[in-house]
Amino acid sequence: MRKGYTQRVIARLREQGLKVTPQRIAILKHLDGNTSHPSVEDIHRKVCRAFPTISLATVYNTLDTLEQLREVQSISVDPHRKHYDPDTRPHHHAICSHCHSIQDVFADLASAVRVPTAVAEIFRVDETTVHLRGVCLNCSTATA
Amino acid sequence: MRKGYTQRVIARLREQGLKVTPQRIAILKHLDGNTSHPSVEDIHRKVCRAFPTISLATVYNTLDTLEQLREVQSISVDPHRKHYDPDTRPHHHAICSHCHSIQDVFADLASAVRVPTAVAEIFRVDETTVHLRGVCLNCSTATA
């Protein structure tokens, strides 16, 4: 994620006539450059340090707003809860079955996923999501 | 799905020392050849016709058991609820944004998704899941 996420999103909120509150800024700062794909609760827990009174509902609301602005994407990798990624460029996710970490995988999607012509004829693909499940380097060396 | 799903799974239940109950048979029959990717509630509703007293918990339990036996796979396509697929061969899923239907897409996974060498070195991929989101033929013609 390039530097300036927080500032850019603040500008976009203003553009949209939405308000820039201290809570939102705190959430944005936490997301800025964050590649850990936190859940709502993860974000709430962390932001609580700087902002002890922030409510879970505010975190939910803010993430919904950010998702609508496409400044964050939700990834449904974990059946129990949503995770969020401030990097909205198209990329894959690799989920470790052991530690449940989520790593970004940047690869040329167009070449990585070729939709067969037969499928393209009966389904207009707007978006392609790829999840790789397996074992990350940390866990495989720890196990070995 | 080839013919014989119900019979095969019944045999596997017996093999594992698990019991073949009328409820389980009813669920298996409903899943046999089913390509609609039903949710737990969908299954419960349908099976209730033949079996009015079956409880939701039983459907949940049975699906958990079947998933452990790998005779059904859960697909997390819908953030609100799990969907189940009795076809456990590797394949993709195409989700229609309009009608929310889920279609199976059989295509050569190996060629469709090439994992970059750089990724393969830091992550051992066991399973690849591809979701195509877009608009199905029905909905695109209906809209046009």
Add this chain to the structure above:
DNA sequence: TTCGATGCAAAGCCTTTGCATCCTG
């Protein structure tokens, strides 16, 4: 007869909603 399966209800989680209050613009 045995031990897993069932059914019911309650509890658990994650998420959404309602509403009075707050505060940004």
Add this chain to the structure above:
DNA sequence: CAGGATGCAAAGGCTTTGCATCGAA
């Protein structure tokens, strides 16, 4: 000042769990 944002609590929806009873083997 006005209207969106916040915080709290309650409600919602999906799933799990506890437990007494049932029934397949």
